[in-house]
Amino acid sequence: MIDKIELTKVVEEYISDKEMFLVDITVSPDNEIVVSVDSDNAIDIDSCIALTRHIESIFDRDVEDYELEVGSAGLSSPFKVLRQYKKYEGQEVEVLSKAGEKLTGVLADVNDANFTVVTVQKIKPEGSKRKVEVEVKKTFAYDEVKYTKYAINFK
Secondary structure, eight states: OOOHHHHHHHHHHHHTTSSEEEEEEEEOTTOEEEEEEEESSOOOHHHHHHHHHHHHHHSOHHHHOOEEEEEEOOTTSOOOSHHHHHHTTTSEEEEEETTSOEEEEEEEEEOSSEEEEEEEEEEOOTTOSSOEEEEEEEEEEGGGEEEEEEOOOOO
8 A cells, every 4th residue: 555645755746846736645545546736826637647647657556556546626625725725815715614604705814823704794783774784804713614615606
């Protein structure tokens, strides 16, 4: 069975001088390997093929007997690393907290400890007849959320 730590080192060394960054690696007990990468711009198929070939040059399929899938982190996939949060800063995201709160808003501030989402809510001020739109900032620690993902909007 292929060692995940060793595979991670191989992938990180290969992409260190490229625009890509590692999102996740999974190795199943059946030696099914899935490598997810992302980029601040875009990942093309040629980059995935090149990474696949590099991994295959290090880990011999005949010796290890593994199945390999290399791909980009999908647009609708939850964020797994800090760099994905930074990539989508200023964009609309969907957040589901571990407390069950689901909200959609603009990812406003990202740092090593937490991130902030700005939502627009309609609130009726006391003594007013109409609701007004108010920006509400909500800060989350990374371990407080089940997922954060890019909000695909078809408006």
